[in-house]
Amino acid sequence: MSTPRTPDAPGRYIPVAVRRYVLARDGYTCHYCGVPATDLDHIMPWGQGGSHDPHNLVTCCTRCNSVAGDRVFGELSEKEEYMVRRLGEMGAWDDSVGD
Ligand SMILES: [Zn+2]
Numbered sequence: 001m002s003t004p005r006t007p008d009a010p011g012r013y014i015p016v017a018v019r020r021y022v023l024a025r026d027g028y029t030c031h032y033c034g035v036p037a038t039d040l041d042h043i044m045p046w047g048q049g050g051s052h053d054p055h056n057l058v059t060c061c062t063r064c065n066s067v068a069g070d071r072v073f074g075e076l077s078e079k080e081e082y083m084v085r086r087l088g089e090m091g092a093w094d095d096s097v098g099d
Contacts, residue, residue: 026059037061
């Protein structure tokens with residue numbers, strides 16, 4: 001196990017070029033629920049030693065990002081399974097909620 005990084009450690013920000021690449025690759029659509037999104041999600045959390053490599057990143061909406069939190073998954077398929085289950089339990093995303 002690598003030592004967890006502190007939240008303000010140098011290098012925590014995803015380089016702009018990588019961010020643009022991943023958003024374009026994923027079509028600006030959340031990998032987990034399919035809504036338009038501009039956030040990125042680390043499959044292996046950065047704080048747990050995950051890199052900013054595009055292979056470790058997917059486009060993710062704010063909601064899915066908060067559902068995933070800092071849970072650690074061995075691979076993307078594991079995380080996808082978890083996310084689909086959690087999102088199912090939470091019910092369909094309703095844009096009309098809140099005013
Ligand atoms: Zn989502």
